[in-house]
Amino acid sequence: MMVPLALLVLGGLxxxxxxxxxxxxxxPDREPVLALWVWQCxxxxxxxxxxxxxxxxxASAWDAVRGNVFAPAPRGVVEAYALTAxxxxxxxxxxxLACGAMWTAAMLTREIRGARARRKQRRAELLVRSPLLPGEEAGADRxxxxxxDRPDAWWLPGGAAAQLVITTAALRRLKGSQLDAVLAHEQGHARARHDWLLHCSSALAAGFPQVPVFAGFRDQVHRLVELAADDVASRRFGRLTIALALVQLNEERGVFGPCPNQVAQVPQRVHRLxxxxxxxxxxRRLRLTAAAALVPVVPLLVAFMPGLSALR
Incomplete structure (x- = not known):
């Protein structure tokens, strides 16, 4: 059982x-998009x-599975794995491991269904507070x-029916290009489909809370997607503009005081900008990108090395 054991040890490490x-x-704070790529790899x-x-x-335990897994392989390849030993x-x-795979699929399904239900509820609430105008389609991007009274802005994902929402308090507080910077920030989330990353990371962390890589993936994704969207806005309108917009939107929420609340990452984002x-x-970005892309290749090499050696 050397190859499966080697794979499990590698995965654990x-x-x-x-x-x-x-x-x-x-x-990662300097290159959040690259950091997201590394975490995914x-x-x-x-x-x-x-x-x-x-x-x-x-394949070792059941002949039926072995026949499907090694169906196109020559006899020498099957013997190289020594499955009977x-x-x-x-x-x-x-x-x-099969139970773990099914549990992962169940967690992903639950997360996606929950997100769809929450999104549907929020859309219904938006339609109540902001009804469609005559001739306006419900699925239109608007x-x-x-x-x-609370300054806020957010992007409600949903493919073709995505919506950008902003409050009148935010319109009153944001000056000049600050409003454009906030809109660019939210559009950065939408274009990069950050909602899918958030759903996947949350599902894995909820299903396997004791696995460090999944818990770290969830925590870092929630932080890095905000930094990546900040960079999208800063490239168009400048770092100072988006930093001032963040202050204007969050200064009344207690995030800059001695006892910050749950959105305390805002001061760090402002300081970074x-x-x-x-x-x-x-x-260096190219080297990190290539190195991260090679990480998923290592398990494939471990798994296929006996078979490749037998084909020489």
């Missing part, structure tokens, strides 16, 4: 060590380790202005 390395690095690598270990363990632990490991740390060089 990546799941335990990658969050520590990434959270202790200082470059790490999570995919862990999931690949589990999926490949499950397939090989099941895996022992009695193959079936329990395969069943445990800017919704709501009466409200005003400090204007330089981006990584193009060469």
């Amino acid at each position: 990546v799941a335990a060590m990658a969050p520590r390395v990434l959270t202790r690095s200082d470059w 790490v999570v995919v690598a862990v999931l690949l380790c589990c999926a490949l270990a499950m397939a090989l363990s099941a 895996y022992g009695p632990w193959a079936a329990p490991v395969a069943v445990a 800017l919704v202005v709501l009466e409200g 005003l400090s204007a740390a330089p981006r990584l060089t193009a060469g």
